[in-house]
Amino acid sequence: MPEKLTVLIPCRNESHNIRACVESVRPVADEILVADSLSTDDTTEIVRRLGDCRLIEREFVDHADFKNWAIPQASHPWILQIDADERLTELLAAEVRDVLERDDPNRDAYRVRFDNFFLGRPIRHCGWNRSTVIRLFRRDACRYGPSRVHERLEVEPDRVGMLQGRILHYTCQSLARWTEKQNRYTTYWAEDRYAAGRRAGWPGILLRPPLRFLQLYVFRGGFLDGVAGLIVCLSSMYYTFLKYAKLWQLSRDSKK
Secondary structure, three states: OOOOEEEEEEEOOOOOOHHHHHHHHOOOOOEEEEEEOOOOOOHHHHHHHHOOEEEEEOOOOOHHHHHHHHHHHOOOOEEEEOOOOEEEOHHHHHHHHHHHHHOOOOOOEEEEEEEEEEOOEEEOOOOOOOOOEEEEEEOOOOEEOOOOOOOOEEOOHHHEEEEEEEEEEEEEOOHHHHHHHHHHHHHHHHHHHHHOOOOOOHHHHHHHHHHHHHHHHHHOOHHHHHHHHHHHHHHHHHHHHHHHHHHHHHHHHOOO
């Protein structure tokens, strides 16, 4: 008898994404748990109309805190965490079913890769094709470590497997929303690094952004992704600039 699975979807203001996300996970989900951080659009109304989702709501503090609040509320021993702007592929769904069937006692979590899309265009370079993230894990064995940006599940490395199927990630569907996210995340990054004792000066602000662009656009083949790749690499350069400029500002303001 296969183990049962809760699909956990954290979201806020994802009315344009949530329906397609839910539809993609239905083939594997014994429970679909939507954790909403007080959306102000129609997200929760759409979730309720879908009928086969359990909705929980709470104010957002940071990503790790919010997900750690939601994880224990899953009804089943395995969790597949997927964001609202992501879609489960058939290959990955089949692998998830196989994991649940085997329930390997030596594995507490599994990593997956992503096919990323930017403004509807696939991004196959720019360094985006390298990352793997733990998304399938045992409810009672894993929690996110304290971090407001790019939070990670804490689990023993030798208990983590790797799946071949991919998640489709529609990472940017609007440049306005994309730049809002960049602004928010760079603030979190700078505040966390400042609290940890890190400081920034002019070399970081001047040198790191163009070096980041060169790394992604030239050495990691961003130019092969056309205009979309150019925008991705330029936005990454700007993201790097914001991180170190905000850290410098915090350092300067503390001396006043």
